[in-house]
Amino acid sequence: MSEPQVSDPTPVLALADVSKSFGAVQALRGVRLSLFAGEIHALAGENGAGKSTLVKTFAGVHRPDDGQVLLNGEPVVFHSPADAQHAGVAVIYQEPTLFPDLTVAENIFMGRQPRGAFGRLDRGAMNAAAEELFARLGVVLDPAGPARGLSIADQQVVEIAKAISRDAKILIMDEPTAALTGREVERLFAVARTLASHGCALLFISHRLEEIFSLCQRVTILRDGAWIATESVSDLTEDDLVQRMVGRELTELYPKVAVDPGEVALEVSRLTREGVFTDVSFNVRRGEIVALAGLVGAGRSEVARAIFGVDRWDAGSVAVEGKPLRAGSPTTAMAAGVALVPEDRRQQGLVMELSIERNMAVTGMKRLRRGPIIRGSAERALASDWATRLQLKYSRLSDAVGVLSGGNQQKVVLGKWLSTDPKVLIIDEPTRGIDVGTKAEVHRLLSNLAAEGLAVLMISSDLPEVLGMADRILVMHEGRLTAEIARADATEEKVMAAATGRGEAAA
Amino acid sequence: MSDVKNRLMSWESALLVLLIGSWSVASLTVEGFSGTSNMSFLLLDVSEIALMAIPLTLVVITGEIDLSVASTLGLTSAIIGTLWDAGLTIESIFVIALLVGAVCGLVNGLLVTRLGLPSLAVTIGTLALYRGLAYVVLGDKAVADFPQVYTGWATGSIGPIPKPILLVAVLAVIAGVILHATPLGRSVFALGYNQEAAYFAGIRVKRIKLWLFVASGVFASLAGIVYTLRYSSARADNGTGLELAVVAAVLLGGVSFFGGRGTLPGVLTGVLVFGVLRNALILADVSNEVLNFVTGLLLISSVLAPNLATLVRNRRSRTVTPPPLMEGTSV
Numbered sequence: 001m002s003e004p005q006v007s008d009p010t011p012v013l014a015l016a017d018v019s020k021s022f023g024a025v026q027a028l029r030g031v032r033l034s035l036f037a038g039e040i041h042a043l044a045g046e047n048g049a050g051k052s053t054l055v056k057t058f059a060g061v062h063r064p065d066d067g068q069v070l071l072n073g074e075p076v077v078f079h080s081p082a083d084a085q086h087a088g089v090a091v092i093y094q095e096p097t098l099f100p101d102l103t104v105a106e107n108i109f110m111g112r113q114p115r116g117a118f119g120r121l122d123r124g125a126m127n128a129a130a131e132e133l134f135a136r137l138g139v140v141l142d143p144a145g146p147a148r149g150l151s152i153a154d155q156q157v158v159e160i161a162k163a164i165s166r167d168a169k170i171l172i173m174d175e176p177t178a179a180l181t182g183r184e185v186e187r188l189f190a191v192a193r194t195l196a197s198h199g200c201a202l203l204f205i206s207h208r209l210e211e212i213f214s215l216c217q218r219v220t221i222l223r224d225g226a227w228i229a230t231e232s233v234s235d236l237t238e239d240d241l242v243q244r245m246v247g248r249e250l251t252e253l254y255p256k257v258a259v260d261p262g263e264v265a266l267e268v269s270r271l272t273r274e275g276v277f278t279d280v281s282f283n284v285r286r287g288e289i290v291a292l293a294g295l296v297g298a299g300r301s302e303v304a305r306a307i308f309g310v311d312r313w314d315a316g317s318v319a320v321e322g323k324p325l326r327a328g329s330p331t332t333a334m335a336a337g338v339a340l341v342p343e344d345r346r347q348q349g350l351v352m353e354l355s356i357e358r359n360m361a362v363t364g365m366k367r368l369r370r371g372p373i374i375r376g377s378a379e380r381a382l383a384s385d386w387a388t389r390l391q392l393k394y395s396r397l398s399d400a401v402g403v404l405s406g407g408n409q410q411k412v413v414l415g416k417w418l419s420t421d422p423k424v425l426i427i428d429e430p431t432r433g434i435d436v437g438t439k440a441e442v443h444r445l446l447s448n449l450a451a452e453g454l455a456v457l458m459i460s461s462d463l464p465e466v467l468g469m470a471d472r473i474l475v476m477h478e479g480r481l482t483a484e485i486a487r488a489d490a491t492e493e494k495v496m497a498a499a500t501g502r503g504e505a506a507a
Numbered sequence: 508m509s510d511v512k513n514r515l516m517s518w519e520s521a522l523l524v525l526l527i528g529s530w531s532v533a534s535l536t537v538e539g540f541s542g543t544s545n546m547s548f549l550l551l552d553v554s555e556i557a558l559m560a561i562p563l564t565l566v567v568i569t570g571e572i573d574l575s576v577a578s579t580l581g582l583t584s585a586i587i588g589t590l591w592d593a594g595l596t597i598e599s600i601f602v603i604a605l606l607v608g609a610v611c612g613l614v615n616g617l618l619v620t621r622l623g624l625p626s627l628a629v630t631i632g633t634l635a636l637y638r639g640l641a642y643v644v645l646g647d648k649a650v651a652d653f654p655q656v657y658t659g660w661a662t663g664s665i666g667p668i669p670k671p672i673l674l675v676a677v678l679a680v681i682a683g684v685i686l687h688a689t690p691l692g693r694s695v696f697a698l699g700y701n702q703e704a705a706y707f708a709g710i711r712v713k714r715i716k717l718w719l720f721v722a723s724g725v726f727a728s729l730a731g732i733v734y735t736l737r738y739s740s741a742r743a744d745n746g747t748g749l750e751l752a753v754v755a756a757v758l759l760g761g762v763s764f765f766g767g768r769g770t771l772p773g774v775l776t777g778v779l780v781f782g783v784l785r786n787a788l789i790l791a792d793v794s795n796e797v798l799n800f801v802t803g804l805l806l807i808s809s810v811l812a813p814n815l816a817t818l819v820r821n822r823r824s825r826t827v828t829p830p831p832l833m834e835g836t837s838v
Contacts (some may be wrong), residue, residue: 308707310706310707330706330707330709331709331711333709334709340707342707347701347703347704348703348704348707349704349707350701350704351697351700351701351704351705352700352701353700353701353767354696354697354700358693358696358697361693362693362694362697362705362708362710363708363709365690365693365694366690369689369690372684372685372689373684373688373689374688374689374690374693416708
């Protein structure tokens, strides 16, 4: 274990042999972690490794069953999140919750607004203070503008500014980059480095390993609730890190096998939805994985939604195996063999309160009937069949799907759609928020499905995934297709150039 | 799911205990309560409430509400009276009455699904609208003298079981099977929990809601027919205020006001509990105002009780069970 290069050897915040269990589930077992002023420390582990519980222990949501939280070397007990906040701990979540109708500055100073004469809000002072915070963070944002309509990246910056204005010394960032584009990630990293240089301690959580390597100095690895190692990032390779996280060697992360593409399965011509995307034409052949790359907001998910019929299109056409689809009807799209694994698992992919088996069976209820009645045994058999094929980790099929980890939830969504025996699978951000082990499984699965003749349209913001998995890459920029890049010619630079509208890459 | 199921089961068993308890107390303390003829009357007296509660159960599980049912009942009754006065045959009047109910439901459904208006506001509006229409149609007249064949059916019974209750039983079984064992029923639960996810799974959310509103209207006018025949009196103010009793019974029956949860057996038990309380209070010469008070109390406590139960459960098990959706519980 190497020490960071800081003068004060006492960690500002630390966990000493902390254990925490929930009923029979041991979420943390003797975990230790020290955060020093001025360091950016990564927390790595698969889903279910205990990262969230650790964060919540720092944030005052959970109290350890055993072991201690140390603040500047002294044991403390955070009785509530407010306690932790007073002690200078701030948590920035993946999707911040701002008050959309208030201004940016009002959100930052919520509850502590500067007052003028007669107790009136002193907007001038408030905006100036916010401006100063943004200057310290090195970002440009309008303090007087409304919070509504800010990108997730900007919302995170507002949250960070809020934390700084409260004199937070310890910043915990729980998967802040999951929904950000490349450029936004860079800005967030710049902010993080500025904070660290001012003496803040940062704990950074991300499933993207390259981010850990580019941003952090040290990394603590958890597996199954236990502390595995704390290492200097420079002493590790990505493979070392992955191996310690999963406890086994992963073969290839992107195992796409070469397939000779067959007939055209999905043909999209001149598809237009006014104000959203324009004149989008492409096809996907049987056996092919075609990636749709681009920045968040380029219109990729919207094209997928239109093909599947969740949204209407205004002009153009979509055909599956030569047969045209009707606009705006998911039922006809499903009947024609289209399946959509949507971007937002929790809101669109699954009904969290319903059981695993109900969620799996929801797309194929008509085939499980005898007369008008659904046969419970057939439903269960279908669910357990797909659970086995997808190596789902669960205790009972009758459990609410919400208790599964992100990766296993994604498997349920996949099972629900694969059970319809689709011809075209559209999958939007297949591995967002999924740990590396499951990620590799999903990739292998997609590759096998393509090899069996399925046409796959994959939307992804994860460039290594796009480059590793796709036979062809389509790039969208501001609602238009700007490039088509063959697998052999694809580089991150070419894709990014097309995605940001720098035209020379357009083929 | 098993957890949800357990909760429902325990809610239903609690309800069953409540039913038996109130029944026993009423039998012991209220004179004339436990006689066979009163039992028959008790059942007959909840037949309209039960008819309206059956489709409303499904409507509320989808996360919507229909408060216009009692007004649809009144409008149906007024139209039956007017047409009977005008000399149409009673059979054709029944058909027209059911069509009127369907149109009432269709209007609610279209406003909710096509224009995206909140059903609470829409059906408060049509609650006033349909009742007003009933007065426009029939004024404050009362029409009587319906054919004895039908009024006899509405008041008759087989053994101790009133004939309208047999109709209720048949419809309840059909609705129960639809809700709990068919794709339509599964879709109703799924969209009640999460409309967006249901839509993304190819469930025709709007169409299902529209048809449930239509069913609610048709069942309300069926209740209107039974009501009119049972009292042999068609009036515009028939069933005024009954919507609250129906909603109270549905919520008491364990259907979540926020959608997703509920069972038909639970609702039928809720209807019976409501019927026992009302019957016992009437026999005990309690005034109408107090009856309204009791309905209100039932409504509030049935919305409150599940929340209280959850609160107590959470408090008791704060350190024992993991919060749902926690990371550590997956493996």
